[in-house]
Amino acid sequence: MGTWTGARAFEETILDASEGDEQAFSALWRWLNPSLIRYLRVVAPGESEDLASEVWLSVVQGLRRFRGDDGAFRAWAFTIARHRVIDAARRRSRRVVDNISLVDSDAPPAPDAALEADARWELEACLDVIRSLPPGQADVVALRVIGGLSVPDTAAVVGKSDGAVRVLAHRGLRQLAEQLEPDGSVRS
Numbered sequence: 491m492g493t494w495t496g497a498r499a500f501e502e503t504i505l506d507a508s509e510g511d512e513q514a515f516s517a518l519w520r521w522l523n524p525s526l527i528r529y530l531r532v533v534a535p536g537e538s539e540d541l542a543s544e545v546w547l548s549v550v551q552g553l554r555r556f557r558g559d560d561g562a563f564r565a566w567a568f569t570i571a572r573h574r575v576i577d578a579a580r581r582r583s584r585r586v587v588d589n590i591s592l593v594d595s596d597a598p599p600a601p602d603a604a605l606e607a608d609a610r611w612e613l614e615a616c617l618d619v620i621r622s623l624p625p626g627q628a629d630v631v632a633l634r635v636i637g638g639l640s641v642p643d644t645a646a647v648v649g650k651s652d653g654a655v656r657v658l659a660h661r662g663l664r665q666l667a668e669q670l671e672p673d674g675s676v677r678s
Contacts, residue, residue, distance in 0.1 A: 500560045508553040519546065522567055525636050528613075529568065532620050532632040534575045541578060545571045565643035568633060572647050619666060627662030634659050 506514035526545060530538035548570045556566060620628050620636075626648075633644045634655075645655045 500563070504553070504556060504563065508556070515550075518549075518563075522564060525638060526567060526571060528617065528636040529632045530571060530575070531614075531617050532636065533572075533629055534578060535617075535621065537578055541571065541574045544574045548574075561640065561643065564637065565639055565646060568637045568639060568643075569647045572629075619669060620662075622669070623662045623665060627658050627665070630655055630658040631662040631666070 503514045503517055507518055523542065523546075527538050527542050530541050530545075534541055545567060549567055552566075556563065558566070620631055622628075623631060629648060630644060633639045633647055634641070637644075639647065641652050641655050641659075644659075645652045648655065650658070
């Protein structure tokens, strides 16, 4: 895929991480986790952090068996993520959840809380627009745009043909374009 940057080759980083090198694993996490979290925030709002933890646990458990380049790793991780989302939906359907906030109200504010709040609000607004799509389109658009997966990788993750993925992505992006004003704001 050609997206891996850094002093060491991707394959060396995978090998080192699979042998317990914390720096190598940290490099993988820093590289992939932001897009993984964004994807999960589209398909499983409110559970993204927990599901990401489950994904990374599965990645750690399967890292020794993984073979491939950075694109294959990205597709593998997003496949795991999609399976965790499906598992979470099954669990939710079987139980009632209390919505208790676990936010630490005594935590210190970010260095520039106003800028961070604006950035989070903008990101959440973007994710809300993607969430407004029909579920199949939202999933494919999130995997392609946020996850950075190719059409074949996305097709493998969602279990559809390449053509179906292209159609879903095209329809979703067209619908998103219709919702946006020329300045990028969402039409009311």
